[in-house]
Amino acid sequence: xxxxxxxxxVLVIFLSVFSLSSLLTSAIIPKANVSLSIPSxxxxxxxxxxxxxxxxxxxxxxxxxxEVIAVIDTTELGTLIMKLGAANAKATLNVYKGIIKKLGSPxxxxxxxxxxxAYKYAILSFEMVSSKFVEDPQTANYDVAVIGPEIAxxxxxxxxxxxxxxxxxxxxxxxxxxxxxxxxxxxxxELENPNEY
Numbered sequence: 001x002x003x004x005x006x007x008x009x010v011l012v013i014f015l016s017v018f019s020l021s022s023l024l025t026s027a028i029i030p031k032a033n034v035s036l037s038i039p040s041x042x043x044x045x046x047x048x049x050x051x052x053x054x055x056x057x058x059x060x061x062x063x064x065x066x067e068v069i070a071v072i073d074t075t076e077l078g079t080l081i082m083k084l085g086a087a088n089a090k091a092t093l094n095v096y097k098g099i100i101k102k103l104g105s106p107x108x109x110x111x112x113x114x115x116x117x118a119y120k121y122a123i124l125s126f127e128m129v130s131s132k133f134v135e136d137p138q139t140a141n142y143d144v145a146v147i148g149p150e151i152a153x154x155x156x157x158x159x160x161x162x163x164x165x166x167x168x169x170x171x172x173x174x175x176x177x178x179x180x181x182x183x184x185x186x187x188x189x190e191l192e193n194p195n196e197y
Contacts, residue, residue: 041069043077050184058177074192078133078140078185085144085178086126092171093119099165111161115154115168122147122175129182133189141186147179 048059062084063069063077071077096119100112125147129140155172158165 041071043071043074044068047077047181047184047188050188052180052184052187053177054180055177058174059181062177062181074185074189075134078182078189079130081178081181081185082126082130082133082144085175085182086123086130088171088174088178089119089122089126092168092175093123095167095171099168105161107161108163111154111157111163114157115172118150118154119175121150126178126182129186133186137186137189137193141183141190144179144182144186147182148176151175151179 044060044063047053048056048063053059063081068077068080071080093116096112096116100109100116103109103112125143129143132140132143151172155169158168158172
């Protein structure tokens with residue numbers, strides 16, 4: 001009898017995770033209001049071709065909005081990237097919180113809570129970088145860079161807990177892309193103004 005109850009519990013957990021992971025990922029995929037056929041600015045092209053960029057195509061798509069294309073300097077572009085990163089982190093955090101409400105495994109809950117904390121940190125960091133961007137790009141660069149290990153730790157916890165949710169993995173991957181974009185733009189700003197800092 002006990003094995004039947006255990007089997008039912010495993011089946012319920014599996015179906016819960018499976019049904020949650022099959023939801024659309026629209027909340028965490030960058031939303032571009034314009035197709036890539038609109039030419040990006042030279043500033044965006046240069047950024048997306050940078051050494052730190054992990055996914056050029058993602059970078060171009062995320063930065064293909066009219067607001068970004070109208071940007072005229074690195075500082076303005078950096079501010080928009082930080083806003084996009086924070087918005088993406090908030091959307092992904094909401095996905096994690098939604099899954100936590102529906103999941104019951106203690107090991108999975110521990111992993112998901114670790115990720116919630118990582119995304120709260122990412123949101124704060126992106127928002128903090130926006131305020132430091134002009135005054136201290138070196139510190140802003142560091143603040144963006146340290147988001148990466150937090151997200152990597154989140155991924156490790158999910159894997160160790162055997163949480164299989166493609167939507168969460170996609171959110172983590174996109175966050176890494178935003179971190180690389182933030183790192184590249186803050187590095188660029190440092191190079192443009194070497195004597196100011």
